[in-house]
Amino acid sequence: MVVGKSESFTATLQEAPLIEPGHSYASMTEKISDIVLTKPHPRSWAIVFLTGLSLLMLMLYAVLYLFIRGIGIWGINVPVGWGFAIINLVWWIGIGHAGTLISAILLLLHQDWRTSINRFAEAMTLFAVACAGLFPILHTGRPWLVYYLIPYPDTLGLWPQFRSPLVWDVFAISTYASVSLLFWYVGLLPDLATMRDRAKNRFARVIYGLFALGWRGSARHWHRHQVASLLLAGLATPLVVSVHTVVSWDFAMSIIPGWHATIFPPYFVAGAIYAGFAMVMTLVIPIRHWYGLQDFITIRHIENMAKITLATGLIVCYGYLMEAFMAWYSANPYEQFMMHNRQFGPYAPVYWTLIFCNGVVIQALWFKKVRTNVKILFGISLIVGVGMWLERYIIVVTSLHRDFLPSSWGMYAGTFWDYATFLGSIGLFLTLLMLFVRFVPMISGFELRELWWKLNRSAKDEASDKAAA
Amino acid sequence: MDSSSAIHGYVAEFEKAEQLVAATRRTRLAGYRVFDAYSPFPVHGLDEAMGHPRTILPWLVFLGGLAGGVGGYLLQYYPHVIDYPLNVGGRPLNSWPSFIPVTFEMTILGAALVAVFGMIILNGLPQHYHPIFNLERFERASQDRFFLCIETKDPKFNKTETREFLLELGASEVSECEE
Structure with missing residues (x-):
């Protein structure tokens, strides 16, 4: 069993180590880069890759049909004009947030445990944002005209309406995607140099060499690299908060009951981090097992992630409570009806499933036994993913389907094409992720070496250092 | 190899980050100016030892x-x-x-x-060629070894003296790096 070894450590030590003992610079570097360079990939990798690729093909089919027939093939209708596309956009972009939190915010807070999971989580961010970005583009109905959203002096004399949250969204998401990619690449640069130096195959050497840009690890290089990383972390921190805030404004700036709420921005940001950490766990737990990375992604990392999931999950639950409370306290009949309809109307089963997933199941994370049992955690993180998708479903659908005028009420359900596109986006995500695991070192080698150095410096080293300085 | 223009410099190899920091500090104090330190991760204290100004x-x-x-x-x-x-x-x-x-x-x-x-x-990147890569062992600079290179451009550079100086610093190996 995977946990066996690590569990014995938690039993004997107060806290499990960040890197299991018995490693050196060479052994860590070898382990991380050999996954890409020499080791054969496990069968599970191939299974997930092929599953992802098949789902991606399903998406291409659904999108092709969409281009031929238009968005009428989806379940959206007149009261519910925002369906799966917006649900999926919010779900995916939220998942991405955990990666930035790990790479930027935890860097600023000097949380050493981020080191072995940040590369992976950032890659997850990139791919989640790629999936998220697809949906609004498809939802425009004429995706080939999507460049209309970008302000440029066109011959029609048209400009985007900058007072609309939908345009803010374009800027927020595209900035987020660009900054995430750059931040990821900066972190990757020294590791690409390691890959260049370790690759035996000439083709691999050339490719990694090109992307490494001639990095040679000189003191001057490292100095600017460190400064740039820290600045990027400082920039990405407010950015990540702004992105989901802007996404929540897509809802909160309207006057629809159930959307027009000041709690939306913090509630969305917490929900994003919550869903994102659950997704990191969903991915890291099997992958560390397949590639034997338990030495670097120890039970301590897993437990910390579970704790953050619990903390942000509780904030999300507070959001649910406040939504219900404010609907009652506002004394606004439309708000009150919306909440009653959400809890006891036609979508009540969805609402209560969501409360069960996000409100009840995560309470198990209070127990250390649960937080250190990877199998149970894997199950919980899947349930959280489902719960967060249902949350967006509830927010989008139940608010729209019965608003002010009973004469314009309606019902909504996704069609085959909605589900095909959604499953397809999961396929795109898995495909990209498996390619990442195959071609890029998934743990940041130089940061792990730096951490090892910090952890293994004896008091004598420190003292002689001080004396010399 | 009769003229010093054909070589880039002398490269000392160290096994520990602390050795590199100490060696760098002593190199600067010994009066060398054109040298560079290479490490597989950002070593805390190396900037001060190199003595170069903070980046703009x-x-x-x-x-x-x-x-x-x-x-x-x-x-x-x-x-x-x-x-x-x-x-x-x-x-x-x-x-x-x-x-x-x-x-x-x-x-x-x-x-x-x-x-x-x-x-x-x-950082002067992308850079397609740098003489330090001529040193075969330098591929370990991105993995597990620390290097200090005193370049021939340094006014104080002298084949025998520099080599001895680097050996004195506790280098496990000192090699000549071609231009």
Whole structure:
């Protein structure tokens, strides 16, 4: 069993180590880069890759049909004009947030445990944002005209309406995607140099060499690299908060009951981090097992992630409570009806499933036994993913389907094409992720070496250092 | 190898990061000026030992952010106030509160672009050739070894003296690196 070894450590030590003992610079570097360079990939990798690729093909089919027939093939209708596309956009972009939190915010807070999971989580961010970005583009109905959203002096004399949250969204998401990619690449640069130096195959050497840009690890290089990383972390921190805030404004700036709420921005940001950490766990737990990375992604990392999931999950639950409370306290009949309809109307089963997933199941994370049992955690993180998708479903659908005028009420359900596109986006995500695991070192080698150095410096080293300085 | 112009410098190899920091400090104190230290991860204390000034990158990033922010605001001001003013219920054309989100995002984008490309360009990258890579053992500089190279360009460089000096620093190996 995977946990066996690590569990014995938690039993004997107060806290499990960040890197299991018995490693050196060479052994860590070898382990991380050999996954890409020499080791054969496990069968599970191939299974997930092929599953992802098949789902991606399903998406291409659904999108092709969409281009031929238009968005009428989806379940959206007149009261519910925002369906799966917006649900999926919010779900995916939220998942991405955990990666930035790990790479930027935890860097600023000097949380050493981020080191072995940040590369992976950032890659997850990139791919989640790629999936998220697809949906609004498809939802425009004429995706080939999507460049209309970008302000440029066109011959029609048209400009985007900058007072609309939908345009803010374009800027927020595209900035987020660009900054995430750059931040990821900066972190990757020294590791690409390691890959260049370790690759035996000439083709691999050339490719990694090109992307490494001639990095040679000189003191001057490292100095600017460190400064740039820290600045990027400082920039990405407010950015990540702004992105989901802007996404929540897509809802909160309207006057629809159930959307027009000041709690939306913090509630969305917490929900994003919550869903994102659950997704990191969903991915890291099997992958560390397949590639034997338990030495670097120890039970301590897993437990910390579970704790953050619990903390942000509780904030999300507070959001649910406040939504219900404010609907009652506002004394606004439309708000009150919306909440009653959400809890006891036609979508009540969805609402209560969501409360069960996000409100009840995560309470198990209070127990250390649960937080250190990877199998149970894997199950919980899947349930959280489902719960967060249902949350967006509830927010989008139940608010729209019965608003002010009973004469314009309606019902909504996704069609085959909605589900095909959604499953397809999961396929795109898995495909990209498996390619990442195959071609890029998934743990940041130089940061792990730096951490090892910090952890293994004896008091004598420190003292002689001080004396010399 | 009779003229020193054919070699790039002498390279000392160390096994521990602390040795590299100490050796770098002593190299500078010994009066050498054209040398560089190479490590597989950012070693704390190496900057001070090298004695080079802090990078100007933060200032460039500040300017990048400023340009992004001002540009982002003007990007909204121009269409809504100058090029295509649209009177909606008598609200002000320069409705600045609703221009803040895009201004903010553009500030971040400008600063981040400068941070990344500034770092790369100030580091002189991409660079297709550097003589230090002629040293076969240098491939371990990105893995588990620490190197210090005193270059022939250094006015104090002297074949025998520099080699002895590097050996004295506790290098596990000193080798000649070709230009």
